[in-house]
Amino acid sequence: MTNFSKEVMHVGEMASGAKLTVPVYRLKGSDATAPSVYIQANMHGAEVQGNAVILQMLELLKATDLKGDITLVPYANPVGCNHKNGEYTLGRFDPITGVNWNRMFHFNEAAIAPFVATHLDSNIATIEQAFSELMLADIDQLLDHNIYGLTTGQRIAYQLQRLAHQADLVLDLHTGPISSKHLYCPEYARESASYFDIPHTLLIPNDFDGALDESTFCPWWTLQEQFAKHGRSFKIKKESFTVELGSQEQIDLDVALDDAKGILSYLQYKGVINQAQYQPKEMLRYACYLKDYKAFYSPMGGMVDYLAEFGQPLPAGEPLARILRMDNYGDGDPLHYISLDHEVIPILHFASASVNQGTELYKVFSKFSLL
Amino acid sequence: MTNFSKEVMHVGEMASGAKLTVPVYRLKGSDATAPSVYIQANMHGAEVQGNAVILQMLELLKATDLKGDITLVPYANPVGCNHKNGEYTLGRFDPITGVNWNRMFHFNEAAIAPFVATHLDSNIATIEQAFSELMLADIDQLLDHNIYGLTTGQRIAYQLQRLAHQADLVLDLHTGPISSKHLYCPEYARESASYFDIPHTLLIPNDFDGALDESTFCPWWTLQEQFAKHGRSFKIKKESFTVELGSQEQIDLDVALDDAKGILSYLQYKGVINQAQYQPKEMLRYACYLKDYKAFYSPMGGMVDYLAEFGQPLPAGEPLARILRMDNYGDGDPLHYISLDHEVIPILHFASASVNQGTELYKVFSKFSLL
Amino acid sequence: MTNFSKEVMHVGEMASGAKLTVPVYRLKGSDATAPSVYIQANMHGAEVQGNAVILQMLELLKATDLKGDITLVPYANPVGCNHKNGEYTLGRFDPITGVNWNRMFHFNEAAIAPFVATHLDSNIATIEQAFSELMLADIDQLLDHNIYGLTTGQRIAYQLQRLAHQADLVLDLHTGPISSKHLYCPEYARESASYFDIPHTLLIPNDFDGALDESTFCPWWTLQEQFAKHGRSFKIKKESFTVELGSQEQIDLDVALDDAKGILSYLQYKGVINQAQYQPKEMLRYACYLKDYKAFYSPMGGMVDYLAEFGQPLPAGEPLARILRMDNYGDGDPLHYISLDHEVIPILHFASASVNQGTELYKVFSKFSLL
């Protein structure tokens, strides 16, 4: 039976002096050569289901042959988790600055070229070790040596990133607003996407936009590309995914058990665990490049009856939604139907019926293929 | 075929000078002696489904033999409707003052006794007419003659109340957060509750707490009671209900059609329309006195997996919910089950999985009977 | 030199499990017969200056001959203190329910008459002791014996009230939005108001509306009234004040030192301390009955240039403010001047230039006299 240790990480403090803390669970694997794993949940306040997945993973791992180390961090963002306004949980962006909590991670691209220059002839193990240390030193530098200080979100993000840098495999558990399950996967790790029980995969390029997944795979991918420029091939061990578990503002422990098993299937594939019953489910899996993942913005203000089913190709011309505009009744059109002129797969829609002109109504795979 | 007229009512203005307006639809009945009706929707920003019900009613009424006048007001609260913070619609209370928009209506109980004293010997028609005029004059006085002014919410509420005072039957269309359908019904109108297609009825006493329904039936009920003290029996024609249509933040036009038919069933019963196909559905109907309608507050902070099914009696000891507390994993209990020691009917629960200690988790019928 | 002890009181927990705590400082006086004191600050999130006053009091009390016990509670509301949305601190009402945090205290008026009936012949000391115990038992009952639970705000309020019930003198440190200093004082304690260095006093009646001051003096005042009905005179020792220290969202440690000295002047007068240098300042002191303390609501939406000086009588017809309405430029009046037809003393105004029609612009003494 697997044992775990538990720590409480301090990541900030509030105006009253209240400490912001994050629980960190660590499981020790039996094989130092097996990949290590970092999993966090609830970076956005309303996206809570990942916490339940972590609970179910901890329960399942009790009876699992664990090879690699696993670090699990629920409630990763203690400001976001508790950020209420009205009945709902805001927590998508810092309430003071408006910055998305998952856009504050760090990647210093300028550090890669000099590193490559000094390691052109190093062996793989040396490179991996030295590069890991560079990434960690870079974060430590930010956390500890800045007289002008860090933002609230950077302080949280960098401490999480420090943990994530120490793992080979990184999973950031999110949810959409009202959403089907989908996966953000770097293009180079496409093969791994089939081992999750998630039918929709977004293939993302090597562009850094501040998210945790990018902040942990972009350095390695860039390293690979820089070595390639020098004619040296370098296989990346690091994989980072953002796992979108479904809809926000919901906890469902039964669904969480399924989600946990899907993650264990991926960990089995990667050799983190040795437990053959965890295998991917048979399902149709679709892939879409990030550039083809389109947001559809409402062409009008109104109140929306969302019609399109998630996850299935929707033929051109079929309605995504109809928008109620009672103020038009009698002298206009009280119902407006929305459709597109090409086939799409609807992945998620806005959390509320009430939308302004320009509110993001749907996100869809506008082009897609089988994974 | 029924015709309607449409007006735009000005109810306030914002800091930029933007006008706050409310559309008002009026349908003229063929029989001046038939009861008149006032229906409004969306007094709370997130409770949008009533707007769709008004659309469906207008459509159904096109082919209906209309006896009484009907006034329909969607988007009754133009501040609340558009009050976003994050993806959700707040709009339950004034963002500046925190006051619930549906607690600002008016009832001046002190005006009743003098009225009764001067009408002890008047006939019913005279009393009804004079009392209606008194109610309207009272509202007009508030709206027009106050050098210190009115709050934003009073100005909106009083203008709506002025319309509601002019009708015999008043329906205020609301929703719960995540909720089954239920009806707030004054105790004296219990019989009417069976004509709506709503399985759960709350019987409310003659206590004024600022809501529209109370503000329109309390005066008449108090009038009746005061006449009764003088030995005169007086049957109230006025009926006011708050109709809770289900969950907030959702528009479903198909469900709205059913809801509209349920309301027409009530209007058929009251003689507002003459269209025999609108009859109440057969269903088990439960009643609960308001004092027995209990809010259950979370005994702890945490993230909630809501378990209890709405609308069905839940036996004593059966779980309402389980609360996840991942921070307790390893040194406490990560799951806490909630139950009660007596049978209840769960009616609604909180809109979010994330709750603080003391957040209202559920509202339940703690005692109930068949209607 | 005075010593103090410090505790941390748990008053709730958030969704992530984070504990809500409040620091409690206790100073022990040398004379058990001297009045005891309870002072809290920051019940509303933005009203922070009271925390600085508590700091300065603790510093001043180091060199003070202390007779009575003093309990000091800064950061009394740990949810409100940390409730940000945008740059400002909200924290005036529960973000989930909209209820004002200072309207959740408890007073069970029905308990007084039975108490009086059983103590008609008791001596004063017995009555005071027994009544204190009754108040505490009532609160303990609420906190500990309610299967349906308490709201978040009640749990905080009742725990503070439990401390306040144990003191003879209660000060609740608040601020206005943008405001002069003023004092809420029960009518019976009018004489004490002259000992604070506060030029404006509101005399409030024995009406309970949920605030801490009322929740601690209303029981005693009602007790006095009930004894009076039975022909027994009973002098109240309990005094409770809400002290409005100026404007919110500001900390000024120098002003706080003055405020602390003003409070010590009152404590010297009551015999809590024995330090003759703390005497009230000479100043013109105005009094106004609560019924004459009027809110002026903006007659229009717009952006306000506040003109009237605080604290001085403003003659009839002199402008309180002018409201900018640029959208009217060219086809209306871009500036609207606000005045009243009678003399008033402006006490506070709204925190922002931007107001809706019906926003509370000013609060004024509409009738007043010298204290």
Place this chain on the structure above:
Amino acid sequence: MTNFSKEVMHVGEMASGAKLTVPVYRLKGSDATAPSVYIQANMHGAEVQGNAVILQMLELLKATDLKGDITLVPYANPVGCNHKNGEYTLGRFDPITGVNWNRMFHFNEAAIAPFVATHLDSNIATIEQAFSELMLADIDQLLDHNIYGLTTGQRIAYQLQRLAHQADLVLDLHTGPISSKHLYCPEYARESASYFDIPHTLLIPNDFDGALDESTFCPWWTLQEQFAKHGRSFKIKKESFTVELGSQEQIDLDVALDDAKGILSYLQYKGVINQAQYQPKEMLRYACYLKDYKAFYSPMGGMVDYLAEFGQPLPAGEPLARILRMDNYGDGDPLHYISLDHEVIPILHFASASVNQGTELYKVFSKFSLL
């Protein structure tokens, strides 16, 4: 006497169907060769003082010899202006998406090189005309031809930008939170900065970050740079500034009159008006490069007594602020002083006393020179 025309521009609609409108004032100059001007205010909801400046400009321009055309847009952001939560105006970022309203303007850098390639031999007038048309066509394309639509903020921004593109001189009137007056000025227009009555100038490079000023000068500056690469010198007529008028949440019509005169001094310098009395005031003017404009983030949570005076060099080691931490009283340090190890000029500080660890406390010129 100058005449103006007034339009109402539709920029969006809300969930209830309410139209979002912006008033546009246009003054016609007498000289078609004089530079034209675009001035907007209140892009961020709380930054209202610019509206008053526009009022005072309109009043002053009545008696001004106007050569160039002027377009004036108060209340530029009708969502932001009216976005209240609590007493304050949020309106800095879209409440739904968290995106800063002044980061949604457009600049398509990729369009410049092809334009230059086709106009290497064109004359200046042709280039200016053709480039203006390109900029406008680009915006029109975005507004009208996008099946997936625009965000709420883009729709507002692009319509404002269309107006700004048509002017030679662009002023965007903002304010800081609690702030001294300062000016964002592109490095190439440094000379113009002396004509405003603003003592602190930030010199900004040719980097586009989404703000209106950048979106209007970056295209021209880039055009200049691209022509320079081809050996052709090209003097930019376009100048765009963000004018920070002082503190937010305040209207002061007297200060606005001064601000309006300062702007007229700049317009006199540029030949837009011919009214010699408008001359810059004598004052010490400081300049700082944007890279040296530093935000200082709070090293701890707490409540801040801001000490440093705005606008004056603060010697190394002198306190910027002291932070109160009452919870540390007795077992820590209740007051923490903040200072820097080098001289700075404090320009603005946070709007509230309550800060989290990592909240932006101050912005300062960390290196500076005379303008």
